[in-house]
Amino acid sequence: MRLYDCKNKKTVLLFFFNHEDERCLTRLSSLGRDYQQFRDAGAVIFPISIMPVDEGKKLHRQLSLPFPLLCDSDHSIAHIYRVGQCSSEPAHVCFEIISHVTDPQMLIVDPSGIIRSKHHLYTPGSHPDNQALIIECRNALR
Numbered sequence: 001m002r003l004y005d006c007k008n009k010k011t012v013l014l015f016f017f018n019h020e021d022e023r024c025l026t027r028l029s030s031l032g033r034d035y036q037q038f039r040d041a042g043a044v045i046f047p048i049s050i051m052p053v054d055e056g057k058k059l060h061r062q063l064s065l066p067f068p069l070l071c072d073s074d075h076s077i078a079h080i081y082r083v084g085q086c087s088s089e090p091a092h093v094c095f096e097i098i099s100h101v102t103d104p105q106m107l108i109v110d111p112s113g114i115i116r117s118k119h120h121l122y123t124p125g126s127h128p129d130n131q132a133l134i135i136e137c138r139n140a141l142r
Contacts, residue, residue, distance in 0.1 A: 011043040011140040012109040013133065016081060017121075019049040019059060024104050024121065032065045034130040043137035050075050081107070106133065110140040 006012050015031065017024035031038070031045055038045055048070040049056070056071035072078055106127070108117040117136050120126045128136070 006044055006111070007113065008111050010111060011137040013038065013043055013045045013137060014107040014109060015045065015047040016078065017047055017049050017104050019051045019055065021104065025063070027121065028065070029063050030130055032063060035066045037134050038137060041134045041138040042141045046070055048072050048077055050078055108136045108140050116140045
């Protein structure tokens with residue numbers, strides 16, 4: 001499934017994660033355990049990290065995830081959502097290699113493509129548990 005396939009049909013949980021951070025991997029695993037509940041709520045999960053595809057395949061197997069990992073190896077998606085920037089200058093063109101997501105976060109995107117919620121994983125009190133996320137996903141369908 002592609003992100004575009006969800007347009008006007010599903011709520012999307014985008015999880016930009018740092019594949020080198022144990023906190024992110026723990027959260028990724030918990031999303032996998034509750035995946036059926038997210039599906040029942042009309043949501044799909046798209047975890048995205050800046051890593052080569054072969055590393056993504058290895059991590060996917062290691063964690064036994066029920067959904068694919070999206071490997072943003074050219075860091076274009078991280079730039080669009082501003083989760084892995086290499087400069088604070090507004091018009092800066094990045095020629096550096098960004099090695100990881102610098103601001104792991106979850107975005108709840110409604111079927112029309114509007115971001116309804118944003119949760120930063122490194123900010124205390126800003127990372128709800130999966131049950132709260134499931135409720136947010138369900139509410140985004142309305």
